[in-house]
Amino acid sequence: MxxxxxxxxxxxxxxxxxxxxxxxxxxxxxxxxxxxxxxxxxxxxxxxxxxxxxxxxxxxxxxxxxxxxxxxxxxxxxxxxxxxxxxxxxxxxxxxxxxxxxxxxxxxxxxxxxxxxxxxxxxxxxxxxxxxxxxxxxxxxxxxxxxxxxxxxxxxxxxxxxxxxxxxxxxxxxxxxxxxxxxxxxxxxxxxxxxxxxxxxxxxxxxxxxxxxxxxxxxxxxxxxRRRNKSMSACAEDLRTPRGSAAAWSVFFVKTRKVSSSEPAAISAVIEDEDLGPSSSCDPGDPGATQTFIHRKRLSPRGSGAVVFESRSPCSAPGRRTxxxxxxxxxxxxxxxxxxxxxxxxxxxxxxxxxxxxxxxxxxxxxxxxxxxxxxxxxxxxxxxxxxxxxxxxxxxxxxxxxxxxxxxxxxxxxxxxxx
Known part of the structure; x- marks a missing residue:
């Protein structure tokens, strides 16, 4: 100028x-x-x-x-x-x-x-x-x-x-x-x-x-x-299965979210990939956080097991992927x-x-x-x-x-x- x-x-x-x-x-x-x-x-x-x-x-x-x-x-x-x-x-x-x-x-x-x-x-x-x-x-x-x-x-x-x-x-x-x-x-x-x-x-x-x-x-x-990198590293440590454990876990994930009717159908169809939750990961108290339900089944040598349902934060596998x-x-x-x-x-x-x-x-x-x-x-x-x-x-x-x-x-x- x-x-x-x-x-x-x-x-x-x-x-x-x-x-x-x-x-x-x-x-x-x-x-x-x-x-x-x-x-x-x-x-x-x-x-x-x-x-x-x-x-x-x-x-x-x-x-x-x-x-x-x-x-x-x-x-x-x-x-x-x-x-x-x-x-x-x-x-x-x-x-x-x-x-x-x-x-x-x-x-x-x-x-x-x-x-x-x-x-x-x-x-x-x-x-x-x-x-x-x-x-x-x-x-x-x-x-x-x-x-x-x-x-x-x-x-x-x-x-x-x-x-x-x-x-x-x-x-x-x-x-x-x-x-x-x-x-x-x-x-x-x-x-x-x-x-x-x-x-x-x-x-x-x-x-x-x-x-x-x-x-x-x-x-x-x-x-x-940088902060989220550290949070994800901490999540990975929490989810690591201890070696030599006598029990094994069978896990399945159900991702839930209330989808607004005003959102385009294309966005709703790819929630798993696009709706990535808040920037501060591993915060279960955040209302925008993804809730993951885990089916935990303890397997004994005789094949019997106990079933437990619980809600986990996005530190779980799908949460970490997204x-x-x-x-x-x-x-x-x-x-x-x-x-x-x-x-x-x-x-x-x-x-x-x-x-x-x-x-x-x-x-x-x-x-x-x-x-x-x-x-x-x-x-x-x-x-x-x-x-x-x-x-x-x-x-x-x-x-x-x-x-x-x-x-x-x-x-x-x-x-x-x-x-x-």
Whole structure:
């Protein structure tokens, strides 16, 4: 988020008159560099548009994807898709020529959209991470709310509203409050471009707080999984049959659960595999815990035995199997969140830090090409997001296969197509 500002030096005084003269005499890029940059920019646009359009199409085509967590993926894809279809294409000629030729009105529209979409992308990442955090650490409550579409839509709208309020009013009304403009006629950047205290405050909500939040969610998921690993190990020790015992046990399991009539039939049919109980395993007092009835028959040498029925916690064999399935899934979530934290930090931290430093020294202490590189990292994040989020989920991959390989799906409907 920002604007092309030609490289400055310490002798430049950023008053209106001197700044305008400086920009009018901006340098022209060599022809070969223009070609290279054009190819890179167009390639980035294609990747952003294609990747995020595929996510949006999958959500529209496959109704089974319309769950609460997937709505957040859709919201992220929409913001990133608009970055590729509007923000970057408008910026490319400005970046190559160093001159804004679309007028002041479209300049403000572009600035509002650019700041809005990049900020919305960040807030969507936080929302997705928080949703994954709840699915791991608050499993019972999360399952009860995961099909609430209205709640998901409310959160999606809140993301866009907060993203607009962070920069939108300042972009639109800053000039009215100050009474003058510092932006030359041939340039397009926000009036607060060199106001470091405003940028520092806004960056706290746009980057620092979201980064800490995403890292916190990842850490909580890791600690939750580690605790459950220890619990499962303790369960295995309790169920181990002592060696040399004269008695043997015959066990059968009956898994019971009250299924709500509002749940899809598909979920009810796979309770054994999908309804994995609470995240804190081995808690028989939890109302969401699976109850297992064990038929215990002591076998004596004469074949007689006593029959006992008792209720056990999910530490029994089926409980451990289903908890193990959930544990495997949550480990994948933890790994994906770790990657998300790293990518998010790499794409946003350089730009945020240089933006604040550059504003504090009025653009004289940071070489322009460094700032320009960090600026493009923000848009690169919009190209990476489809691969970090929806493409990592098997449900979305199946939907992508239906879109990209419809014939393969009709011939082999039971096989997930890996490539076309």
């Amino acid at each position: 920002g604007a092309y500002i030609p490289e400055s030096n310490s002798s430049v005084n950023f008053s209106n008159r001197d700044t305008a003269a400086f920009y009018e005499n901006g340098t022209v890029l060599p022809g070969y560099l223009v070609v290279i940059l054009s190819v890179l920019m167009v390639t980035l646009v294609i990747v952003i548009v294609a990747g995020n359009a595929l996510v949006i199409m999958a959500f529209i085509v496959d109704k089974t994807l319309r769950t609460q967590s997937n709505y957040f993926f859709l919201n992220l894809a929409i913001s990133d898709f608009l970055v590729g279809t509007f923000c970057i294409p408008v910026y490319i000629p400005y970046n190559l020529t160093g001159r804004w030729m679309l007028g002041r009105g479209l300049c403000k529209v572009w600035l509002v959209m650019d700041y809005l979409l990049c900020t919305a992308s960040v807030f969507n990442i936080v929302l997705i991470s928080y949703d994954r955090f709840l699915s791991v650490t608050r499993a019972v409550r999360y399952r009860a709310q995961r099909n609430m579409t209205r709640q998901a839509v409310t959160k999606m709208v809140a993301v866009w509203l907060l993203a607009f309020l962070l920069y939108g009013p300042a972009i639109i009304f800053w000039e009215s409050f100050t009474g003058h403009s510092i932006v030359p006629a041939s340039q397009c950047f926000a009036q607060f471009y060199f106001t470091w205290y405003f940028l520092l405050s806004a960056s706290t909500f746009e980057f620092f707080a979201p980064f800490v939040s995403v890292a916190f969610f990842n850490l909580c998921i890791y600690l939750n999984i 908890q193990g399935s959930r544990l495997t899934r949550d480990k994948k979530i933890a790994k994906s969140l770790a990657i998300i934290v790293c990518v998010f930090g790499v794409c946003w931290a350089p730009y945020t830090l240089l933006m604040i430093i550059r504003a504090a020294c009025s653009g004289t202490c940071v070489e322009h090409y460094w700032y320009e590189m960090t600026f493009w990292l923000l848009w690169l994040n919009s190209a990476i997001n489809p691969f970090l989020y929806p493409l990592c989920h098997s449900s979305f991959r199946r939907a992508f296969s239906k879109i990209l390989c419809p014939k393969g799906q009709s011939v082999q409907p039971q096989i997930e197509i890996q490539s076309c």
